[in-house]
Amino acid sequence: MSAITMRELTKVYPGGVRALDALDLEIADGEFFALLGPSGCGKTTLLRTIAGLEVASGGSVRIGERDVTGLPPGKRDVAMVFQDYALFPHMTVRDNIAYPLRIKKVDRRTRGGKAADTAEELGLSGLLERRPGQLSGGQQQRVALARAMACHPQVFLLDEPLSNLDARLRLEARTFLKRLQRELGVTTVFVTHDQAEALALADRIAVMEGGRIRQVGTPTEVFRRPANTFVAGFIGSTPMNLIDARVHGGELAVGPARLPLPDDSHGQVTDGERLVYGIRPEYLDYSPTAVPGALTGEVVVVENLGSVSLVSLDVPADDTGPADAGSPAGDAGRTSVQVVVPEGAEPEPGDTGWVVPRPGRSLLYRDGTLVTATATAEVPAPRAGAAVRS
Amino acid sequence: MVQVTSPPDEVVEGARPVTGASPAPAPDAAGLGRARATGFLVPALVLILVFLVVPAAWTIYLGVTNYRLTGLAAAHPEVVGLDNYTQALGDERFRTSLLLTLQFVLGSAVIGQAGLGFAIAFALRDRRGPLRRVVEGFVLLSWILPSSVVAFLWIALLDRDAGTLNALLGIPGTAWLLDHPMLSIIVFNTWRGTAFSMMLYAAALENVPRSHLETARLAGASTWQQLRDVVFPRIRGHVLTNLLLISLWTFNDFAPFLITAGGPEQRSEILPVYVYKVALSGGELGFGAAISFIMLLINLVIALVYLRMLGRRKEPA
Numbered sequence: 001m002s003a004i005t006m007r008e009l010t011k012v013y014p015g016g017v018r019a020l021d022a023l024d025l026e027i028a029d030g031e032f033f034a035l036l037g038p039s040g041c042g043k044t045t046l047l048r049t050i051a052g053l054e055v056a057s058g059g060s061v062r063i064g065e066r067d068v069t070g071l072p073p074g075k076r077d078v079a080m081v082f083q084d085y086a087l088f089p090h091m092t093v094r095d096n097i098a099y100p101l102r103i104k105k106v107d108r109r110t111r112g113g114k115a116a117d118t119a120e121e122l123g124l125s126g127l128l129e130r131r132p133g134q135l136s137g138g139q140q141q142r143v144a145l146a147r148a149m150a151c152h153p154q155v156f157l158l159d160e161p162l163s164n165l166d167a168r169l170r171l172e173a174r175t176f177l178k179r180l181q182r183e184l185g186v187t188t189v190f191v192t193h194d195q196a197e198a199l200a201l202a203d204r205i206a207v208m209e210g211g212r213i214r215q216v217g218t219p220t221e222v223f224r225r226p227a228n229t230f231v232a233g234f235i236g237s238t239p240m241n242l243i244d245a246r247v248h249g250g251e252l253a254v255g256p257a258r259l260p261l262p263d264d265s266h267g268q269v270t271d272g273e274r275l276v277y278g279i280r281p282e283y284l285d286y287s288p289t290a291v292p293g294a295l296t297g298e299v300v301v302v303e304n305l306g307s308v309s310l311v312s313l314d315v316p317a318d319d320t321g322p323a324d325a326g327s328p329a330g331d332a333g334r335t336s337v338q339v340v341v342p343e344g345a346e347p348e349p350g351d352t353g354w355v356v357p358r359p360g361r362s363l364l365y366r367d368g369t370l371v372t373a374t375a376t377a378e379v380p381a382p383r384a385g386a387a388v389r390s
Numbered sequence: 391m392v393q394v395t396s397p398p399d400e401v402v403e404g405a406r407p408v409t410g411a412s413p414a415p416a417p418d419a420a421g422l423g424r425a426r427a428t429g430f431l432v433p434a435l436v437l438i439l440v441f442l443v444v445p446a447a448w449t450i451y452l453g454v455t456n457y458r459l460t461g462l463a464a465a466h467p468e469v470v471g472l473d474n475y476t477q478a479l480g481d482e483r484f485r486t487s488l489l490l491t492l493q494f495v496l497g498s499a500v501i502g503q504a505g506l507g508f509a510i511a512f513a514l515r516d517r518r519g520p521l522r523r524v525v526e527g528f529v530l531l532s533w534i535l536p537s538s539v540v541a542f543l544w545i546a547l548l549d550r551d552a553g554t555l556n557a558l559l560g561i562p563g564t565a566w567l568l569d570h571p572m573l574s575i576i577v578f579n580t581w582r583g584t585a586f587s588m589m590l591y592a593a594a595l596e597n598v599p600r601s602h603l604e605t606a607r608l609a610g611a612s613t614w615q616q617l618r619d620v621v622f623p624r625i626r627g628h629v630l631t632n633l634l635l636i637s638l639w640t641f642n643d644f645a646p647f648l649i650t651a652g653g654p655e656q657r658s659e660i661l662p663v664y665v666y667k668v669a670l671s672g673g674e675l676g677f678g679a680a681i682s683f684i685m686l687l688i689n690l691v692i693a694l695v696y697l698r699m700l701g702r703r704k705e706p707a
Contacts, residue, residue: 053604074610086601090623099619100609151609 002154002187003029004050008059011045011211019045021211022059027189027204029064032181034202035191038234042211043191044159050189051157052076063154074103079148080157083164085140087132093119093143094128100151111150118146122180138169149184156181158190162197174200195235199223207231224361229276229368238281238310241337242365243295244317245277252277252364255316255333257295262362265371269364276365283361284339286311287354288347294354295337299347309346313337313353446686452679459673467676474680483656484681487664491641493572494579494660499640502580504632507587512621515595526588533585541648544578548649567650571658575646582645587632594628595621627700634696638689661685 004027011020019042027033035043048054050061052073060069068076079100087096094115095102101111119125122142132140141161148156161177162170178201181188192198198205199219206216207230215227226232232240245252245259247269252259254277261269269275287294297315317335339355347353364371422430453474457467478484510529514522532540547554548566556562566574598621606616622629644662646652652659652667659667661681669678 051604051608053607073604073608078608080605080608082601082605084599084601086599086605088602088620088623099606103606103609103611103615147605 002064003027003031004155004187004189005062006046006050006059007062009046009049009056009061010058011042011049011054012057019211020049020056023211023213025206025213025216027187029187030185031187032178032201032203033187033189034198034205035189035208036193036195036198036205036234037208038193041208043193043208045211046208047080047157047159047189047191050155051078051080053080076155077153078155078157079151079153080159081141081144081148081161083160085132085144085164087140087143087147089132092129092131093124093135096132096143097146097150099147104151114150115146118150119143121149122146137165138173141165141173145180154187156186156188158188160192161190162192163194177201196237199235207234225363225370225372226278227370229278229365232278232363232365236280236282238338238340240278240280241284243277243279243315243335243337245275245364247271247273247275254295254335257315259293259295259357259362260359262364263360265364268371269366273366275371276368278363278365279357279361281310281338281340283358284337284355285358286339286341286345286347287356288351289354291354291356294356296352296354297337299349299351299353300336302346302349304346305340307343309341309343311339311341311347311353313339313355449679449682452676453683454680455676457676457679459670459675461673463676470676474677475684477677478681478684483659484664486656487659487661490572490658491660494576494643494646495637495640497572497576498579499583499636500633502576503583503587503636503640504629506580507584507589507632508591510584510588511591511595512617514592529585529588532581533583537645537648540582541645544574544649548574568654571650571654575650575658575660578649579640579643579646583636583640587636590628590632591625594625598624630696630700634693634700637692637696641689641692642685 004025006023006025009020009023009025010018012018021042023042023046025046035046037043045054049056050063052068052071052075056069060067062068063076063078088099091099094112097115097118098106098111101114106114116125116128119128122145124139124142124146127135127139127143132143135143141164158177162173165173174197181201190201199222202219204216204218205222207214207222209230215222215231217225217227222231222235226235226240229242232242243254245254247253247261248258249271250261252261252275259277290296295313295315297313299311300314301312303310303312313336315335315337317333337355339353341347420427452467454469454471455467456463456470456473458464510525514525535543545567546552550556550563550565550568553566555566556564602620602624603616606620611619642662643660644666646658646660647663647666650658652663656664662685665678665681665685668674668681672678
């Protein structure tokens with residue numbers, strides 16, 4: 001009913017900056033959808049184009065059955081919550097929540113009642129006569145949400161909904177937001193640069209770079225099987241290890257070490273081929289003693305993350321190939337590998353350690369794209385130099 | 391001399407010396423001491439006294455005399471009490487002049503300069519680049535040119551026989567300055583002073599967050615509703631300050647004299663022109679001084695009204 005469909009959506013700013021590049025995307029009815037990416041990837045432009053605050057240079061946007069590409073923001077039946085909440089400081093909480101109803105010429109009594117009902121749902125009942133300046137950050141956010149909810153739009157758009165809250169409140173608000181979206185069941189699109197936020201909240205995530213979508217999937221898919229090295233490096237609180245490797249006699253050669261090929265790459269690779277081996281630090285096991293099928297190197301840095309530690313090892317790498325600018329390779333012939341080590345098992349810097357990949361968790365990338373048993377639709381890399389605003 | 395400098399440790403702590411806060415602080419923030427501080431102030435105070443306070447007091451004194459530029463009363467002015475004031479308030483020419491001045495202030499300052507200035511600032515708020523620079527450049531140019539130059543340009547523009555405007559419109563012989571003197575000086579002063587309001591509102595509009603306007607747009611608000619609900623509440627202080635300044639400036643503006651000289655038949659004789667004619671052309675200095683004082687009082691009332699509105703608006707915010 002209120003799915004959002006984008007076809008060939010393009011936005012070129014005056015001056016030639018291509019913020020959205022022929023983008024196709026479908027967001028299902030009732031879905032909680034995240035647009036994730038670094039600054040300048042076009043995610044905010046995409047959200048604003050759905051809202052109608054930016055006019056698309058090409059392509060179309062449909063909400064439900066309606067083509068809204070040419071409609072002004074007020075006629076699209078969407079509500080947006082801005083990063084700064086955009087509450088009107090001279091109006092009371094009640095008037096702020098009732099504002100869209102006032103514009104729609106709902107009479108004073110009805111809209112006052114509706115505002116009070118919505119405020120009650122969000123736990124704002126006692127604050128109706130206050131002004132936004134007298135509220136805490138979390139309360140302000142809920143007033144902004146209430147204003148968006150009050151006129152029952154088809155779509156909610158949230159721009160960095162949690163970034164203005166302090167760390168402790170952010171977690172609370174995250175849980176609250178997810179429950180609220182479940183209860184309302186309204187199609188919701190939100191923008192974030194925080195991959196943890198996207199993983200925690202969204203039903204599906206679109207990872208964007210340079211005005212294009214690099215991968216769309218559930219949090220599990222995006223985390224477990226990033227479609228390309230960009231997504232692999234972006235998702236996860238500790239970035240995935242991306243190591244230059246070579247196929248050698250049914251095994252993978254990383255410097256002197258030999259690792260088993262990932263399961264679904266059998267038959268997809270040829271002997272002697274150069275690839276990038278991807279493994280998350282969480283899926284590596286550290287051992288202080290020599291084990292077969294492991295990478296070995298000297299412990300360089302130990303970072304305490306609370307319940308676990310992030311250990312960086314300096315591992316001898318494939319020194320015959322040219323250094324890949326995209327990989328975190330250090331000096332020629334050496335590369336850094338990070339591994340998550342549980343409490344109590346941390347090595348000291350200077351120790352020699354062995355890390356073993358857990359079975360079924362390693363991935364292979366050819367030219368930046370995931371090698372899988374079934375050929376996946378190739379997502380081309382964004383054209384070089386396409387600087388975009390976020 | 392009183393203590394001149396604060397103890398060095400106080401400076402290191404960054405504590406501003408406040409009277410009574412430490413054992414022997416300087417009574418001023420800069421640590422000059424009373425005597426030297428007074429020394430710095432005296433020249434400015436003397437200038438203000440000589441050029442502002444004394445003439446003002448002298449005007450008040452003259453306003454109760456029959457002092458004239460020439461004749462017997464010039465040599466031996468006599469105190470006539472409030473005669474000048476009663477005469478002025480009963481004078482048809484004064485009352486007409488006051489009415490014209492109010493028209494002039496409302497038309498050229500409040501509606502003209504503030505209205506047009508805001509309209510230009512709002513229209514250009516998201517624009518960058520050549521269009522904005524050209525518009526702002528022209529508007530500013532009309533503001534920074536000397537009055538005498540500008541007056542000459544406008545006479546050339548509005549002239550009956552060889553005027554640029556008549557040539558452009560193809561209606562030679564229209565005597566703008568004779569047939570529509572008030573309209574002419576109102577348009578002139580709007581053109582002349584819009585730059586100030588435009589710049590002030592352009593700065594004020596920077597304070598209106600884009601997200602607030604966009605929230606209103608998403609709710610379906612029209613441009614007028616956006617102005618009413620988002621922009622004006624946000625820039626109310628700027629609007630009042632702007633209106634206060636341009637009202638006072640326009641009320642006291644003498645430049646229209648250079649174009650119409652108050653004529654024809656006193657139909658554009660605003661108060662500053664009236665005072666000039668009475669006091670300097672007519673030589674009735676005492677009467678002119680009385681009218682000047684009335685103008686001063688009107689200015690004071692305008693200022694108080696605006697300041698009251700400004701103060702009241704600040705409290706609930």
